[in-house]
Amino acid sequence: MIEARTTTFASNDLGRTEQFLSSSYAPMRIERAAGGTGTRIRRVAAGTSSVDLLDLDLEMTYDVQPLGKVCLCDITSGTIREHRVNGGEAEAFGTGEIFSLSPPDRPYSGRICQAGYSITMFDPALLAQTAGSDRPVELLDHRPVDGPAARHLRAAIEHLRRDVLAVPEINENALVVSAASRNLAAAVLNAFPHRTFPGESAPHRRDSHPGALRRAVAFIEANAQRDIGAAEIAGAAHVSIRAVQLAFRLHLDLTPMAYVRRVRLDHARAELKAASPDDTTVTRVAARWGYGRPSAFAAHYRAAYGELPSHTLRSC
Known part of the structure; x- marks a missing residue:
């Protein structure tokens, strides 16, 4: 069982809103806007994954230190302007756009202009596990490659939020939360160009022997009720993620997670x-x-x- 959390916040007080946002995300500064001062936020979270729905009837500048997470933004109304990653070139995003706010290890800044949007965050290690990489996966662009990829990404976010994190009977089940989070990670890899671990090499193929497979299978069968991934399976088999994937493919014609x-x-x-x-x-x-x-x-x-x-x- 994992801890599930639901947080709600609503206020017309700019000071309280600034304090809440700064404590919940990262230090931010709010400017009064002609449209109003209302703020409504709802967060659902379990494990290392979370989805926030925000409706900000104000202008807010943000200057955020690295979050250490994959952070996706989907705008339903309003605009985000002057968005810069690590002090780079400014960009603007409008209603209907979904994008990655910043790489997990880089700061970013910008201005939210009376916008409604969602923020989805998860551990970047999930990208590596889903891609079958022993090293971190780097997203090479912050916009989805095309419309179908963006729609698939939104569907994965909505499933995580509505069907898993927001359901009390479901969100305490580590296996279900993990499956939905991995589904989201796969949608991110499908939506954004990325750099993954290099392909097969002699050491990986040499390590993909039946002994490694037996150790991996024994570990899976003893721990099927737990939230286990390719990295933990490879560790139990004493080989790399790539080697354990090759072992399953060569000897069982399956991936480790399919097994x-x-x-x-x-x-x-x-x-x-x-x-x-x-x-x-x-x-x-x-x-x-x-x-x-x-x-x-x-x-x-x-x-x-x-x-x-x-x-x-x-x-x-």
Whole structure:
């Protein structure tokens, strides 16, 4: 179980708003605007992932030190102007634009002009884990490559916010939060050009032997109920992430995380077979094994076992 947090703030007092924003994010300065002084903020968070919805009826300049997180901004109204990363060239963003505010290790500044927007943040290590890299992943641009990639990114953010972080029964489940966060990381990698760890090399291929695979499989089967990723699996196998990925591909024709999913499905099936429809539900079992979307659980389950999970539960 992980700690889930919901924070709300509303005020017409510029001093309180400036203090709240500075303590919640980073030092900021607010300027009075002709439009008003109202501020409404709602944050949902669990683990290292969070989504904030902000509606600022004022002008606010910001000067932010590195946050150490991937930070995405999606503007629904108003504008953000004079946005600079590390003192670089100024840019402006308007309604309907989604972009990366700054690399995790760089400061940024700018001006928010009576804007409504969301801020989504997560640990940059998720990008490396999702990309299968032993080193940090660098985003090479702050705008999505095209419209479909931007829409896919928004859908991943909305799923994390609405279906996972905002649902009390779901947001304390580490496996579900992790799955939704990894889904978001994959959408970020799809949306932004990036630099990843180099391809196969002789040491990786040499380390992708059956012994490493056996250690990785044993670790997964002993820890399937935990939030584990490729980096932890590789560590348990005493090889690099790339080597463990090659081992699974060469010997099982699977990725490590696909094998994790298969093991979790096996556990879910055993649980459904042992349960009674009077005592549990498919949704409950799905969430326990990392599925925030029952429809995705049903699709994976049917592909693996040739029947729906509800049939398994009713037949026992």
